[in-house]
Amino acid sequence: MLIEIGATLSPANFALAEALAKLGVPLTETNMIEGQSILARLPDVSPAVFALSKALDLPPTPAIMRALSGVLDRSSMTNRLDIGTLDLLSLLPHSGHDANSLSLYIRNLFDKLGQSTENKLLTDPDTANTLKVYDIRSSLLELAATNTGGQTALAADKHASYIEGQQLLNQVSVDRTESSGPLYFAFPILLASREAACEVQLWPAKDQKSRTAEDADKEEYLHATIRVDSERLGVIETTLIGFWSGRLNCTLYAAKPTTVRLLKRESSSLAKALGALGWSVAPITVVKKDRFVALWLGGELLDNPRVRVDQRI
Amino acid sequence: MTKDSAARMIEEETALALHISSYDDSQEQPSEKTHIADEILKSARQHRVQLRQDPLLVEHLANYNVIGSIHPELYPSVAGILTFLQRLSVDA
Numbered sequence: 198m199l200i201e202i203g204a205t206l207s208p209a210n211f212a213l214a215e216a217l218a219k220l221g222v223p224l225t226e227t228n229m230i231e232g233q234s235i236l237a238r239l240p241d242v243s244p245a246v247f248a249l250s251k252a253l254d255l256p257p258t259p260a261i262m263r264a265l266s267g268v269l270d271r272s273s274m275t276n277r278l279d280i281g282t283l284d285l286l287s288l289l290p291h292s293g294h295d296a297n298s299l300s301l302y303i304r305n306l307f308d309k310l311g312q313s314t315e316n317k318l319l320t321d322p323d324t325a326n327t328l329k330v331y332d333i334r335s336s337l338l339e340l341a342a343t344n345t346g347g348q349t350a351l352a353a354d355k356h357a358s359y360i361e362g363q364q365l366l367n368q369v370s371v372d373r374t375e376s377s378g379p380l381y382f383a384f385p386i387l388l389a390s391r392e393a394a395c396e397v398q399l400w401p402a403k404d405q406k407s408r409t410a411e412d413a414d415k416e417e418y419l420h421a422t423i424r425v426d427s428e429r430l431g432v433i434e435t436t437l438i439g440f441w442s443g444r445l446n447c448t449l450y451a452a453k454p455t456t457v458r459l460l461k462r463e464s465s466s467l468a469k470a471l472g473a474l475g476w477s478v479a480p481i482t483v484v485k486k487d488r489f490v491a492l493w494l495g496g497e498l499l500d501n502p503r504v505r506v507d508q509r510i
Numbered sequence: 511m512t513k514d515s516a517a518r519m520i521e522e523e524t525a526l527a528l529h530i531s532s533y534d535d536s537q538e539q540p541s542e543k544t545h546i547a548d549e550i551l552k553s554a555r556q557h558r559v560q561l562r563q564d565p566l567l568v569e570h571l572a573n574y575n576v577i578g579s580i581h582p583e584l585y586p587s588v589a590g591i592l593t594f595l596q597r598l599s600v601d602a
Contacts, residue, residue, distance in 0.1 A: 260564035290592070300589035307585070313574035314561055318553045319546065320575070325557035338560030361567065368574045380576055386592060388599040397588060401579035419581045423591050429599055435591050439583070456602075463598060470590045474583075 209236070209244075216244035220252040220498050235262065242266055249495055253369045260361070267359035268366060268383075268493055278352045280392060283385055286336055288356075290386050296470065309333050310382050313364050334360045359383070363493070370494040376401055381493040386425070393427035398492035405441050414442035422492060430456045432489055445476035450486035457485045546572055 213232045217224055232247045235257050242262045249265055250257045283289035287309075290302045314335050318325055328335050337357035344350035363381055370378035383396045399421040407413040419439035426432045431453040438446045449464060451457045464481040471478045490500045547569040554561040561568065 255570065256566045258564050258566045260562045260567040261570070264567065294589075294593075296586065296589045296593045299593060300586040303588055303592075304582075304585040307580060308577055311575065311577040311580065313571035314554075314559065315547075315550045315568050315571040316573060316575045318550050318557075318559065318561075319572055322553055322557075325553060325559055328557070328559045332559070335560045338562070342560055357562075361562070361571070364571055364574050365567075367576055368570060371574075371576060376579060380579065386596075388596055389602075393599075395592065399580065399584060401576070402581045419583055419587070421584055421588070423588055425592070425595055427595075427599060429602055430595070433595060437587055437591075439587075459598060459602060463594075466597075467591070467594045470594060471587065474586050474590060476587075 209233075213244040213247070216248035217251065219245075220248045220495065222248055222251040231257070239263075243269065245269055245499060249499075252495060252498070253366075255365065255369070260358075261365065263358045264361035264365050266362070267355060268362035269491075269499075277392075278349070278356055280387070282340075282349065282353075283392075286333055286340075288333060288384060289392075290384075306384060307382060310360060310363065310384070311380075313368075366494045373494075377403070378494065379492075388425070388427045389429060391428055393425055396424045396492050398422040398424075407441055410442065414440055414444055416441045419445075424489065424492060430459075432486075433460070434486065434489060439476060443475070443477050445471060445478050447471060447478060447481045449481060449483045450489075451483070452485070452487060452489070454485065457483055544569055 210229070210233070213229065213236065214224055217228060217232070222228060228251060232244065232251075235247050236242060236244060239259060239262055243266065246262055246265045246269055247257060249255075249269065250261060255261050255265070278286075278288075280289065287306070290299055290306070294302060309332065314328060314332050317328060317332065334357050337353045337360070340353040341350045341357065344353070363383060367380045370380060377400075379398050379400050381396065381398050383394065385392050386395045387393070399419075400417075402419075403417075405413070405416065405418075407416040417438055418441045419437060421437045422434060423437070424432065424434045431451060433456060434450040436446075436448045436450075447467070449460045449467075451460055460483045464483055468478045468481050488500070490497045544565055547565040550568050550572060551561065551563065551565065553559075
């Protein structure tokens with residue numbers, strides 16, 4: 198197929214073709230040439246990032262490529278902001294929070310991540326002067342601009358791209374599903390004084406349709422996945438499905454066998470904490486899981502085995 | 511990053527931006543959205559708010575506001591889970 202479209206059989210072309218095929222993007226001469234051109238100009242961008250931009254119909258500008266790279270390559274990011282800077286930017290809920298203040302903190306954080314700087318400027322230009330203080334992304338870019346060339350500048354710029362990537366993917370999800378698709382938020386947290394990554398995938402709120410109590414026990418009210426990746430406990434994923442009846446199903450997944458045992462031993466205290474919020478919590482299930490698929494829109498496709506490369510078949 | 515590599519990156523990005531810009535110009539007239547993106551960039555410059563100077567990124571993020579779509583009950587539930595994990599990681 199590569200020969201037919203005039204591409205050389207190089208490892209770089211194979212990688213690009215593989216990435217395009219995996220995300221269901223047609224393997225055409227135009228897509229290959231565009232991909233080669235972008236990847237040659239932006240050496241930090243992976244073929245998967247270019248393929249994702251094509252799959253989501255996002256223009257492959259340097260800023261958009263960098264934003265998508267921020268989400269895709271988060272695990273391999275080497276330039277990270279130090280804990281003090283994250284704290285200063287209100288980007289790090291620390292372990293001193295109790296559940297109530299942590300809840301307020303997360304709400305505040307999602308309010309900031311859930312609206313773009315552009316939308317704030319567009320919808321309420323009067324607040325533009327306060328954006329420099331309250332908008333995380335523009336604060337990060339400000340930090341990058343004032344520390345030109347330094348490690349902090351690079352890390353701040355990368356974190357800003359990471360936020361832009363989340364917002365871009367969420368906007369595509371909103372556009373494609375008419376606001377019914379999943380949203381993705383990611384932020385660092387402190388676990389036992391060490392930074393860990395927290396990702397949340399959630400489905401937007403829906404109005405109640407059920408009329409009877411029986412139906413209300415089947416109709417979802419809240420649906421979210423919370424994934425935390427820490428050095429000590431490994432990956433722990435929690436799925437929460439709440440129903441209009443007030444019943445809550447909670448499942449815990451972990452990669453490490455020691456963490457699975459620990460979760461099984463301690464899950465009753467989580468059930469108690471969720472019950473205190475007003476939920477009728479069904480017995481919590483703990484499951485060992487080895488494969489964790491990316492939680493952002495399009496991420497699951499990257500983990501699926503490709504069906505075929507040749508799109509003409 | 512060295513000064514040379516930073517300069518090279520800017521050069522490359524400018525070249526790519528020009529390439530994309532000329533591609534777009536040949537395909538269609540500037541859209542209403544692009545006009546809005548220019549207005550947003552103008553407003554950002556006016557108020558000295560840091561923003562990526564990429565009209566296509568700005569255009570895609572111009573409507574992004576999902577705050578109203580999030581369940582208020584989500585926050586205490588997520589906080590309950592994170593508090594549980596924080597305690598677990600200290601005890602482990």
